[in-house]
Amino acid sequence: AGMDSQAYIGASTPALSPPWQQDPMLNRTNFLYRHTRALAKARQSCSALGRGAMYFRWVAPAGGAQTMAFSRVFNSQEIVVLVNPSENGWNVPDITVDASLNQAGTQYVDLLDPSRTATVKVSDGGGVALRFNNRGQQQPHTVSVLVNAANVQPFDKNLGVSLCKQ
Numbered sequence: 001a002g003m004d005s006q007a008y009i010g011a012s013t014p015a016l017s018p019p020w021q022q023d024p025m026l027n028r029t030n031f032l033y034r035h036t037r038a039l040a041k042a043r044q045s046c047s048a049l050g051r052g053a054m055y056f057r058w059v060a061p062a063g064g065a066q067t068m069a070f071s072r073v074f075n076s077q078e079i080v081v082l083v084n085p086s087e088n089g090w091n092v093p094d095i096t097v098d099a100s101l102n103q104a105g106t107q108y109v110d111l112l113d114p115s116r117t118a119t120v121k122v123s124d125g126g127g128v129a130l131r132f133n134n135r136g137q138q139q140p141h142t143v144s145v146l147v148n149a150a151n152v153q154p155f156d157k158n159l160g161v162s163l164c165k166q
Helices: 002-006 031-045 047-051
Strands: 053-059 068-074 077-084 095-097 107-110 117-122 128-132 142-148
Touching: 031 047, 031 142, 047 068, 047 077, 053 095, 077 095
Parallel strands: none
Antiparallel strands: 053 068, 068 077, 077 142, 095 128, 107 117, 107 142, 117 128
């Protein structure tokens, strides 16, 4: 069926379009649709993502892989976002986080991939930083949204994302 079943040439009868949720032209199995829906649901459930102050934590050196990490902080919650729009993976360095909001040993989990976790560690300078536990590689064309594990609901396979508890 698909889009070809929607093809029509001839006179049209004016009518209201169906609600977007019933639009036969919107492929809900498409990766981009599902990924965008997962990010939107995460943003809705995590107030810091939508309303938090933004702090750039790490940016690749000029001429590098065009990658970055930033935090959103709101109501004593910090969320760390890693973005890799490049063609290459990169080894994620320790990411500085707010010492007043994060204690050493605090576990973070990626809302989009709960197998990716990080732990808050005391850095050499006495501050605190987020360090990936195992797979510290950020794959090409990916986003990771790291949230304190205590604030994360179980992964929803239908949505393709874990949501924040609040």
